[in-house]
Amino acid sequence: MTPPEVMLAVKVLFGAPVAAILFGFFVMRRVKPEWTHLPILASCAAVTAAAACLAAYTTAKHCLELPVWTWAVAGDWGVAFGLRIDGPSSAILAMVAFVGSLIHVYAAAYMKGDKGFARFFLVFHLFFLAMIGLLTANDYLQLYLFWELVGVSSYLLIGFWYHKESARKAALKAFMTNRIGDLGFLIAVLMMIYAYRSTRLQTVYEFMAAKPSIYTSIIALGLVWAAFAKSAQWPLYYWLPDAMEGPTPTSALMHAATMVTAGVFLLIRSWPIISAVDGLPQLIAWTGALTSLGAAIIAGTKKDIKRILAYSTVSHLGLMMLAVGLGELGTAAYHLIVHGFFKAALFLCAGNIAHAFHQSTANVDETGGLRREMPFTYGCFLAAALSLAGAPLFAGFFSKDAILDAAWHHGGGLRVIGMLIAFGSAFYIFRMLFLVFHGDRKEQSRGGRHPHEAGPEFVLPIFALSFGAVVLGHGSIREWVSNLMTYGMRGVPMVLIRLKPYFDLPGEPALPALNWTVSAFGTVLALLGAGAAYYLTMVDSGWDWRWRGGFAEAVFESDFGYKIIVGWGARAVSWTARFTGRVLDKNWWDGLLESSSDVLREAGNALASSAQGRVNDYLWWMLAGSAVLLGRVLR
Template identity: 35%
Template structure:
């Protein structure tokens, strides 16, 4: 009986969205926000209440959605250790972001549309998390895509913001086509869409088939998680309100790709080639995001490129065979990235909308509490020893080096270089916001209602490493014991000590480098290399020239030739032909009835002759 209550986890945010959508006109702004916050918080409470059901992976079916021949798709959810951990993160972090948004957007005239979409976003993500079959998961997958489009372009009257929403929608849809192909292929091979059944039958597939399906799944995951080559939409997604950025980056859409790979890891793990490619894509994306974040001037774009980089580490973890490492970093990243986006939103609010890091500053003096919250998130992002980011990131790097192959050693080395870049841009963020420079005019002290939701996140950003503390640190691997999933190759204490020492050195070097650079050159650089990195390696320009421009030229050519022929030239020609034929026939009419009767008789004879010929 209690198992049936599991449906309350996704349904409560959906009910909140429907109430706000249809009854919002009768409710005050405060009540609207209260309904949205309460529905997500209640979902988190139900997740905690039903937590014991996850131990035995409870499966509950509500009704049969589709049934045709061999295809039977129920609306069925699976509350397993993996999905329960993910659901708790999504609901709890989302509840805090909802609480923050209620104050952040208190002057926004259209909060009804915002909170309806916000709750719907959480519902769609929970469908992804709890779905027991790929088609139901795909429904949530497309749901978060639609909500991201609507929320990124929330201020749609601004053409640039509306374009950013369309870009996110189109780029992720391109990757979703490849995911859809993998879904259909798996059904053709296994006769089912149940992820558990697919994982159990994966061993019967040919190695080449497994590799191709895994690569298609990787492409779909890259689109949602903004990994190369589908990463260009995420920096532009900063056009949406800051609570939207926090929700997308920390608790919902961007982590969906990683979660998909973790759910289907028994299938993916059968292909060493696919694992190597996943590791390569993750490493390249992590390095790309980190080096681009290092030169950004917009505070939100720093965090956007940071997300690309940190999610890249999660992909590396999946490739290295440690689902636990991927989920561990996914959870810690949710804490410190949601915190950093919330802080960024308040900084922008206090600076009257200014987002340029070189026009902000004096944060430690103007808003001491906000500065300490920023510092907590930045230290975790930088991987400072004993913070949550330190433990989760080192778990991934250790998994790479523990494989003892040239390929994974190379990826581990690039991961360490990326860790140095990460520490540099995280500490650069702190340094520039604390710098004693002329700053943009402020609006006053930080509203307390915006600061309270950040405090739990700051605590978890600092101590969240306790969720999976390695034995080296006299801790318990709680997450590993709970998930009971792949943890990669065994890691020696010597390797863990070495990585901890290297990480400490990298953080110290990063701080000294940042401090020295901005003391000697406090003004932003405008060199060609910096502009190239700030533009994301001109990835948008490459896509525009290689894909968009040829598509537009082909469309223009077809419009000027084929479309014009079919819609203008040909109909006009047929019209003129019919008109000329009518004029000719009118000219040969005599006006005598006998002539018309004779023509009808001869026509009838001709038709009968044709009929007899056909029958003969």
């Protein structure tokens, strides 16, 4: 039986954010909007405590599956809401809670004085709640509900400064792309209902074990498509760089640590389904690898600091996808967690920089030499950057190299791409480091602004995050994640032979031990990347990326994919519209519509005119009807 403190933790997990949002909406907004963040921060603390409790519970090898509420039942199908708190979800939940709370604290300082302060916090916390719901769902329909909610809050937050047209467009682009992905999710869910009469995770797993079929492929493809949209993989990645229009805390929480990782989480959850389809894991792995490489290259060419980090996120998501595709779910989850820490730290540093320049973001052309003026930010950035690049003993080293290790063992092209990614990520992050923090101060572009370190409330959260980015590589943490992932898929039927046999089997860790050869190789490449960055920024800073024109420019512009898709889509739609308008509509459809409404009207008139109101007529009809029925019955 579940101990009472766990039940309490579950209730707090959901109840605290709901209460905070309602309280903030109805009370604080009216009374004192500048204090809206207080109940919300309290809720964050409560949620973190609850998440920790649940993590402890699941570490003790328990898995919590709790039906909560049945909404509607029609025959043997019903819509039921419930919770599933097992290894993957509690591990990621712990990260989300912790990182999210820190970002909430940062946001309180960053957004101070903004007119929409209250609105920001309420939507921000709504997103937080939606993420919690997503991670603990035990039913695909419930997951879909929270998936959508996350998308909606993303839209609201990207377009937060709605008077800026670029923000509005970016929000719409993000939402539309998500919708395209959600179509896949919806198809998958409908297929589940049709084929299995249920959308509960456990039930679907069991069906998978029983008999995979054509539906499996459709469901799996739908889910993968949705995950690609949410986690910004090719070809649905173009929304993420534009999403940087939102305030930095948004970018840090949603588009680095949590929302975009929802896609990876979905794939982890759906692994029994996906692994049952031939070729799909390879597709995921290759898409992830190629996206990762491409994004890493693009990141090395951008000038807006938030955009560089956005592409970096795409790249790391690609790495997670690569890990998932290779069946290394534990590694993917671990990288998800570690990435959450260092990416959030990097984004918040970018926020500091932007804030120092009194802008919403900053351009590398304007910055330079900031390490003297903003030493704390520099220190945190450096730590997080080293973790990202995979410097030995930093957390990122363990997580990233585990993935590279898996790619290496897979052999072939992925091996090479993995190494190239190692090179590329070190390159772009150190390029950013050097351009922003080292070098000369660019007095002209500063325009008289004196950037300086903001107060402790800006730095402390980043410090905590960077600290995490460094120490999470410790063996105990790795072992904890490994245990959680190993025992986390408890209850998944073992008949799923394509599943890596370490699930539910003691002794085989979900995080394999590090292969030092590969790691050494990776570290060397990272050093090369950092060196290249140093050379190209500090030494030969005049290199103005000459090759950045024409085709290359088109390719590297993130909108490339979007424009192609939208362009072709628009052309197809307009052609269809013209065809239907001219041919079908005028001749067929209009006629059909008009005639059908005419028919209805005539029918009504005919029936009505036959009803003169005489009771005898009524009886006639009655008798006629009864006679017909009699005749048919006696046939």
